[in-house]
Amino acid sequence: MTKPNTNIKHMRSLSILIVFAAVLTSCGGGSTEESNMTSDSTNAMTAERNVAVTSLQLAPVDFNHYFTVQGLVETDQNALIYPEVPAKIISIGINEGDNVSKGQTLLTFDSRVISNQIDELKLRLTLAETIYKKQENLWSQEIGSEIQYLQAKNNYESLEQNLEALESQRAFYTVKAPFSGIVDEITPKVGEMANPAMPLLRLINLSSVYIKSDVTERYLSKIKAGDHVVVTFPSVGVVKESKIERIGNYINPANRTFKIKLSMKNDDLSLKPNLLAELKIRDYYSDSTAVIPTALLQMTPTGDEFVYAVVDNKAQKIMIKTGMTFEGMAEVVDGLSGTELLIDRGSRSVKDGDNLSIQ
Template sequence: MKYTTYLTLGMLAAMAACGSNEDSLEGKKAELAGLREELVSKKEEIRALEQEILKIDPDAFNASGNRLNVATLPVNPTEFQHKIDIRGEVQSRKNVMLSGEMMGRLLEIHAYEGARVKKGQLLMHLDAEQLENSIAEVKTSLEFAEKMYTKRKSLWDKNVGSEVQYLEAKNNFESLQRKLATLNSQLDMAYIKAPFSGQVDQVLAKTGEIVQPGMPLMRLTGNSDMYITAEVSERYLGKFHRGDEVTVNFPSLDKSLTSTISSVGQVINKNNRTFSLEVKLKEMDELMKPNLLAVIEATDYTNDSAVVVPTKLIQKDNEGHFVFIVGKDEGKEVAKKARVELGKTFRGQTEIATGLETGDVLITEGYRDAAENTILSIIRPTADSGE
């Protein structure tokens, strides 16, 4: 009985402690939020007081050495490129479905899925017994017709015999030659061979099956003539040209390569308002397969002489975007707001359309603590872009 009582009291105490901890946590969060708001408010008050003091006594902070330490970066024109990612797929011009060209029974399949074959290698053959018999018959007739034509020609050359007999013999001989050639062409259709070196991807026909003309029999693929095709929104018309360099990424292979655009489509797809883009695949890989996902990184905008700043330096207030630059006030270096109009942004760099000129000096460190006319102490210039 005593044990039960102690257990109950313990559980009640634990619950009370948990409730107390939760209340304490929420209280601390609320207190922290309040302090943060107060800090922001105080910071603004401090800046306002500093500005008022500087108007009355410009050297008020110089005596104590209370200047804002900053790093700087001079503004110089540079090349700026904006790129977009285009989703595409690997395609192959050697990805074909072999079909039957004549009717016949499939006698034997010589290569199955996964088999590597060479150009001209026999893959399947159909029953061609009737054709073979017809060819043998025509050959026999041709031998006789050739002998008759040879004799008639010999006599005709000696002006013996009639011209009609000579022409009949010649016509019969040549007709049988053409018939034999036709039968041999038909016989070739019974032997299905590889049109190029590659790999058998799929076999659809079965031994003993009756094959009809046009019936799919086997898929053959090769990776020696691959390319990438993609569909691009019509908003980018005129942005890409044949020969433009692009970077191609293969997410599944964790691989990238550099290539060029080989063709740009001239027709807009009315269903999705896109045009086609084709990229060469200069490097071949055994793992590259038709329909493999590829991401093309292509340049849609270039400015050879652009004013570019690190995006993180750009701030915004009620009047718009601005950056802090180093200005002069009665011989002192002070922070000045430069109002800017933004261009394109790419990989942490932003093009400035207006508002900055060559020779301006950006504040790259300490800009978060700067205000208009804050006296500066330049600790070091920034050598790079500030990223």
């Protein structure tokens, strides 16, 4: 009875082992087949990868680099006119905003006192001249003494010089324009007393203006007279071009800057003294070079720069070196000739060798 039970148990164990082995074999074979199918599918997708991009055709262009400083508009003909004598103002012959010519009378003062002195001196001079001529005539005939002749001569010449001095002083009672320009402001009114310590008016000539600016000493070796400058006047919305006329020879120890001067045309008189100007000064120039947008630059983990170009409708990775950048553009000093067709939009989605669909 015992032996048959033992055989039955052995047979049941063997059956279980056979079924388990079959299950393991089935599962293992299915996983291998599925893995092979996935691998084949991935390879097929890789081989058929086609990336939609846009392109940018390069052409050699000139590259300019600028730095920006601020300056102020100035003019040599911006004058406060002061009286030279204290006197009462009897007339103002101009109004604010008037254009005047050089030598034109602007104001007149009460000059009655000095005019009376001149009239009196002229009478005395006439008498002195008569006496002098009579004494001279007598002396030529050896009549009279030499002292009388010399006294008459001295008196006449002295009065003549006094009259000349008074005439010069009377000129102070008339204020004339020292140069042609615009009367910008008139301070006093008719009937008020003019004081040499107080200005009468401001006269400005805007036809010839210039700009002065302080530039840090680090640019001293990078700019020179004649360099191109783009000048922007933010307050009036005006942009003009000019050149550096002069570079100063003194460095201010307080702020380590030197001065530059630019002449400006002001035909429309839109530029006013002390108007703020922004100067873009060219400190680097290269002609016929490869220039690309900085947005196309990419870097390897080691910091090397590269871009993607379109070659036979495939992406080609090109290692480059860039120089200076300005306003979103970079000069390429090595790696590009300037005639390549670069990948623009989509450049960060491609890999070297990808098929491309140019949009």
